Amino acid sequence: MIFLGAHVPVPGLPYTTYMEQHPECSIGPFDLYEYGGGRLVPSWEITRGFFFPDCEEGLTKEAFAYLLPCSIHVLSEPCPIEERPNVPSSYILG
Numbered sequence: 880m881i882f883l884g885a886h887v888p889v890p891g892l893p894y895t896t897y898m899e900q901h902p903e904c905s906i907g908p909f910d911l912y913e914y915g916g917g918r919l920v921p922s923w924e925i926t927r928g929f930f931f932p933d934c935e936e937g938l939t940k941e942a943f944a945y946l947l948p949c950s951i952h953v954l955s956e957p958c959p960i961e962e963r964p965n966v967p968s969s970y971i972l973g
Contacts, residue, residue: 880968887970888958895955918948 886904889897898904921929923943931939 880964880966882968882970888960890958890960890962893955893957894953898954917950917952919951920948921946 886894886897888894923940926943926946927936927939931942934942
């Protein structure tokens with residue numbers, strides 16, 4: 880199992896519950912995002928500072944043009960597995 884730049888899910892637990900129990904593991908400035916129709920809509924400023932802090936501005940604006948609002952519902956659904964499979968795991972960050 881390979882996790883690509885993501886928080887590792889806890890079997891049977893919604894991610895919002897995990898975040899409440901571990902506030903030090905923030906995945907973003909959710910208090911600064913806009914929410915429209917159940918979707919997360921980050922502004923240019925938030926996107927630049929959080930996702931692209933080390934990229935040149937022109938490249939960041941180009942990438943931002945392709946950014947789509949994403950559902951926040953998935954964060955409140957329990958992880959669908961009851962226990963982690965007994966397989967090798969790796970984590971890739973950056």
